[in-house]
Amino acid sequence: MMRFGQMYRGLRLLVCSALLLAVVAVPGWGQAKRSHLPADMDARLRLYLQKELGPSHDKSLRYTAALVDRGDAPKEEVVVYVSGAFGTVCGSGGCTLLVFKPHGSSFQKIGFVLTMWPPVRALQTESKGLRDMSVGQCCLAGKGWEDSIRFNGHRYEKYSRGNQDVEVPAGTAGDVLISKDDEGRPVFGDR
Numbered sequence: 001m002m003r004f005g006q007m008y009r010g011l012r013l014l015v016c017s018a019l020l021l022a023v024v025a026v027p028g029w030g031q032a033k034r035s036h037l038p039a040d041m042d043a044r045l046r047l048y049l050q051k052e053l054g055p056s057h058d059k060s061l062r063y064t065a066a067l068v069d070r071g072d073a074p075k076e077e078v079v080v081y082v083s084g085a086f087g088t089v090c091g092s093g094g095c096t097l098l099v100f101k102p103h104g105s106s107f108q109k110i111g112f113v114l115t116m117w118p119p120v121r122a123l124q125t126e127s128k129g130l131r132d133m134s135v136g137q138c139c140l141a142g143k144g145w146e147d148s149i150r151f152n153g154h155r156y157e158k159y160s161r162g163n164q165d166v167e168v169p170a171g172t173a174g175d176v177l178i179s180k181d182d183e184g185r186p187v188f189g190d191r
Contacts, residue, residue, distance in 0.1 A: 037065050037078065041102070045078065048100075048107050049187050053082070053089070060084045062184035066177040068122050068131055076101055077110070077130060079120055081178045082187070091115050097135055097149075099156045111156025113149060118182065121146070121174035128153040134168040136180070146172075 037045060042065065049063055061084040068077040083095040090096070097120060099111025117136035125132045127150040134146035146168040149156045 037067060041078075044105060045080065045100070045107065046185070046187065049080070049082070052098075052109075053187060058084055058088045059186065059189045061088060061187040063187050064118075064178050064182040064184040066120075068133075068177065069175065070131060078102065078107065079122075079133070079177050081118060081120060081182070081184070083184060084187075094136070094138065099133075110151070110154070111149065113156075113158060116147070117144070118178050118180040119146075119176045120178040121176050123148070123168070123172060123174040127151045130156075133177075134172070134174060 036042075045065055046063070053061065061082065063080050063082050065078055065080045068079060070076070078100040080098040080100065081095065082089045082098065084090055086092075091114070093115030094117040095115070097111070097113040097116050098109060100107035101110050102108075113135055117138055119134075119136055121134045123132040123134055130151040132148055132150045133156065134148055136144060137147050138144045147158055148166045148168050149158050
């Protein structure tokens with residue numbers, strides 16, 4: 001007879017495998033077309049994240065950041081995907097996405113998505129002057145999709161109609177900012 005611990009490990013392996021398969025199987029979740037942060041901005045962002053995430057004993061926390069290209073306009077939005085151990089910044093639905101606007105020598109948070117998976121894409125459409133974005137979502141049935149996040153004039157939030165998130169139609173044009181293959185950099189500890 002199988003023990004509960006063995007069944008739990010087997011179920012956990014099955015769920016993780018299904019999530020990985022779903023993320024890999026979604027079309028367009030490939031290489032990123034992005035603008036990396038300048039070194040000085042990246043250093044300021046890392047310090048900001050250390051303060052924002054608080055003292056942590058979790059050395060597994062990593063971040064991947066990109067600037068949103070707005071054509072002729074200045075690149076002002078910084079998109080940051082934070083990943084780590086389950087129960088820190090990640091849950092069963094994925095990890096955390098933050099969107100910042102540089103504010104002097106610091107940053108102002110203008111977006112937060114608690115659970116999502118890469119890729120993060122900047123779409124060709126805009127809301128209130130800033131580009132719409134899409135974030136990866138997944139379920140246990142093995143079907144991955146992208147949800148839309150839009151700027152409402154004050155912050156980015158998941159776009160929904162009623163209680164339903166709005167799925168981005170397959171084939172929607174956009175630039176990959178953060179890909180599923182990005183390893184990220186440590187938030188705490190040595191680089």
